[in-house]
Amino acid sequence: MNAILCPAVSGPCDPPGVYRTLLESTKAIPWRIDWSTMQFTYIGPQIEALLGWSPASWLSVNDWAERMHPEDRQKTVDFCVAQSQQGVDHEADYRALTRDGDYVWIRDVVHVVRKPDGSVEALVGFMFDITERKQAEDKILQLQRDLEALSYRDSLTGIANRRMFDTMYPVEWAKAQATGEPLSLVMIDIDYFKQYNDRYGHVQGDACLRRVAAVLDTCASRSRDLCARFGGEEFVLLLPATDAEAARGVAERCRKLLRNEAITHASSGAGRTVTISMGAATIVPGSHDDAAVFLDRVDRRLYQAKSAGRDQVCDSEA
Structure with missing residues (x-):
C-alpha cells in the first residue's frame, strides 16, 4: 500500500501522477500519517465531499480524533494506537463529524508501514463511508429485538x-x-x-x-x-x-x-x-x-x- 501511495520515495510525500489519479477516483478515501510527527502527509480530496472538511484542515491525528463522535472517540483512539504500536494492521468503525454537525459512519482500514529496522514509519489506509450499511444493520438489530419481544408476548x-x-x-x-x-x-x-x-x-x-x-x-x-x-x-x-x-x-x-x-x-x-x-x-x-x-x-x-x-x-x- 505504501508503494502505491509513495512509489520509490522515502519520507513524507504526496502521491504523484497516475497514482494520484487512481486514488482520487475511488470512493475510498486514502490517507497517510507520519508516525514520528503524527501529522497527515496526505489525505484524499474525497474527504471534503463526504465530511465537508477540506483536505488542508487535516493536519494531525488530533484533527482525526476531534472530528469523532464523543461516544466513539476514546475507545477508537485507544484501540488504534495500541494496534499501531504493536505493528498490527487493523480496522475501526466510528462516527465522524461533518462540518454541518451531522455524523457519518466511517470504517478506517489501517496498514502499518515499517522501516528496515522494524520500527514504525507511517500509517497508511483508507476511509470508507459505511453509513448505509450501519443503518441496515441497525434495522436488522431492531427487527431482531422486536421479534424477541414478540416471542415473550401473548x-x-x-x-x-x-x-x-x-x-x-x-x-x-x-x-x-x-x-x-x-x-x-x-x-x-x-x-x-x-x-x-x-x-x-x-x-x-x-x-x-x-x-x-x-x-x-x-x-x-x-x-x-x-x-x-x-x-x-x-x-x-x-x-x-x-x-x-x-x-x-x-x-x-x-x-x-x-x-x-x-x-x-x-x-x-x-x-x-x-x-x-x-x-x-x-x-x-x-x-x-x-x-x-x-x-x-x-x-x-x-x-x-x-x-x-x-x-x-x-x-x-x-
Whole structure:
C-alpha cells in the first residue's frame, strides 16, 4: 500500500501522477500519517465531499480524533494506537463529524508501514463511508429485538406469555434466595370459561380473555411485577418482594376491578358476570426449597378456590 501511495520515495510525500489519479477516483478515501510527527502527509480530496472538511484542515491525528463522535472517540483512539504500536494492521468503525454537525459512519482500514529496522514509519489506509450499511444493520438489530419481544408476548391478550413467566420466575426465585425477600405467586382462572365460549362463541371468548388480561395487568403495577397468560383461561401474577398480606391485597384488587368491568356471563354458576378464582402463596425461598414445588402449591390453592365455590382467593392450605 505504501508503494502505491509513495512509489520509490522515502519520507513524507504526496502521491504523484497516475497514482494520484487512481486514488482520487475511488470512493475510498486514502490517507497517510507520519508516525514520528503524527501529522497527515496526505489525505484524499474525497474527504471534503463526504465530511465537508477540506483536505488542508487535516493536519494531525488530533484533527482525526476531534472530528469523532464523543461516544466513539476514546475507545477508537485507544484501540488504534495500541494496534499501531504493536505493528498490527487493523480496522475501526466510528462516527465522524461533518462540518454541518451531522455524523457519518466511517470504517478506517489501517496498514502499518515499517522501516528496515522494524520500527514504525507511517500509517497508511483508507476511509470508507459505511453509513448505509450501519443503518441496515441497525434495522436488522431492531427487527431482531422486536421479534424477541414478540416471542415473550401473548399474541391474543398482549400481556406476557408463558415463556416470559418461565424465564423470569427462576430469576426472581434466585433473587429472593439471595436477598431474603418474600416472593409471591397468584394463579388465576376465569370461572366457567368453557360455558362462556359455548354460549357466546369463541370470538367473544377471545374478547373476554383480552379484557380480563388488561384488568390483571393493571394489578401488576410495579416494575418487577409480572402478569402473564399461563395457558388457556389461566393467568399468573409474579410478585417479587411481596409478603402474604400484600399478595392477597393484589388478588382482591383483581377481583374488584374485574367485578367493575361487569362482563355479562349468563351461563356462570358463580354469578351473572365473569369472575375469577385465585390461589396465592408466599415464600422466602431457602437453599432446600424448590421453585417447581412452590408453583404446584399455588396451583393446588387455585383449585381449592374453585372447589369452594369459585369467585374467591385461597391463600392457605385446606
